[in-house]
Amino acid sequence: MAAAPIARSFLQVAATEEVATPLRVVQIEGLVMLKIIKHCKEFSPALVTGQLLGLDVGSVLEVTNCFPFPIREEDEEVEADGANYQLEMMRCLREVNVDNNTVGWYQSTLMGSFQTVELIETFMNYQENIRRCVCIIYDPSRSSQGVLAFKALKLSDSFMELYKTNNFTGEKLREKNLSWVDIFEEIPIKVSNSALISAFMTGLEDDTPVTQCDYDRLQLSTNPFLERSAEFLIECMDDLSMEQQKFQFYHRNLSRQQSQQQTWLQKRRAENMARKAAGEEPLPEEDPSNPIFKPIPEPSRLDSFLITNQISNFCNQINGVAGQNFSRLYLMKALHEN
């Protein structure tokens, strides 16, 4: 009696796979943030990348350390060097008891334009080896406005499956109900610090009533940033309209091809009627060798999705900065009235 339920539960356990809990929060240590800030700032405006190390615990991904990648020149032999560097760093860090798991990578961006095909490809590469990986994007150009622009991204699962099939036609997307918002998922970031370091920091720096970042935030001149955002937005809109023209072209070709097929089919049918009347064999109604029957490939929608993502990013940024500016303007007005 007691044996049977135990045996069943054993089987049950063996049969059910581990269900991965969805990733809800990325917990970064202050150390990692400082390192990323320093690395991205030193090399700005060049874009840099680095590796994130940490632990995967339930629904929280902890990032406890990171190291930067050297700038890759366009050289064949550097490929092996890069892998060597990575192995060397991981080995050395292991010796000082740093968590040795890769949990993702970070990269810097300029004005928030990071949604590219390379990002997706890197994600797919990482995803093959690690079950859960995340990409942290840091924008050093926004620190001049007093904002810490960190974002943790991950590709959504449905998008990943679709990408593997490499099929981005309209019906597939409708099937999966996938639109451009579903490509990237943003995960909230939590920052944690060990008690030792927070004690140090609190002791070392006195609590000033106003910090430098307040000065930065209250600055009135944000025009250069807005101008650049608007310029990037215009460029992206140009790209988007090009993509849409490709689609229009495709549709026009498709309808033209279909009308050609119709006329050809009618001609065939007429011929067949004539042949039947004359007693000959009817010709087939299809002719695969005829070029008008060749199916035209539908252009992939991936690029337009990415561009759309970028545009919405820029729009968000502009909204944010404009909102800030409103408050600043009102503040200034109130100050003057006194």
Add this chain to the structure above:
Amino acid sequence: MATGEQTVLQFAPTASSTTLSAKVHPLVVFNICDCYVRRPDQSERVIGTLLGSVLPDGTVDIRNSYAVPHNESSDQVALDIDYHHNMLLSHQKVNPKEVIVGWYSTGLGVSGGSALIHDFYAREVSNPVHLTVDTGFRMGAPAIKAYVSVNLSLGDIQLAAQFQEIPLDLRMIEAERIGFDILKTTMVDKLPSDLEGMEASMQRLLALIDDVYKYVDDVVQGETAPDNSVGRFISEVVASLPKLSPAVLDKLVNDNMQDHLLLLYLSSITRTQLSIAEKLNTAAQII
């Protein structure tokens, strides 16, 4: 000591040793604390290398650091030199401008073994800086001290090396200052967004203004002794508000607001366009 010549205990003058000072980036402190927390159980302290650069005016700028495994027993210290060189090479691949400027150890004070390690580092770079980070808080407050070694010599014979403390400065680049509030506490639930940060800054400004008001009121009523320098500061601040007539100011503010409203409008139009385009693109085709 009735010799004719008087031998005086001399400090061998090292280049600009009297004006040497060091600046430390908080990343280094974070690194050291992290390594200390992760140290293997049998060692009491952590030793590591400091990377950075020497500024033209002689100040040592300490920007990065890494821990080096070591074995310590009562009378000798062994440092893993290969590891040290490997890490140095790896770090220099990323940032070739960072060179060794010294070494650090946790724990208060300088011990005997430290002199040996200091010698080792002195072979790598001239005049290394030794940083001690007191993680035990033995003095009741966090203490980070920096030392350089100065040779004590009696005539021509070197007696000992004395560790002289040099002034240390904690400096942060601007992006780090922004995150500073976040870095102080043990857990922050989410990063502040634009508007929240704005709100926090404005509240702080308001608090400052309130303080100033209160101070001025107190002085006028005679409750606080007036301080001339503070008074001068306040009058400078008030005078620095540009004198614009109300009409000009209104026009300025309104122009600016209209520009921003225009931008907001453009971005909303763009987003509407995006959603329409998406609907069109994935709509069912009529074949």
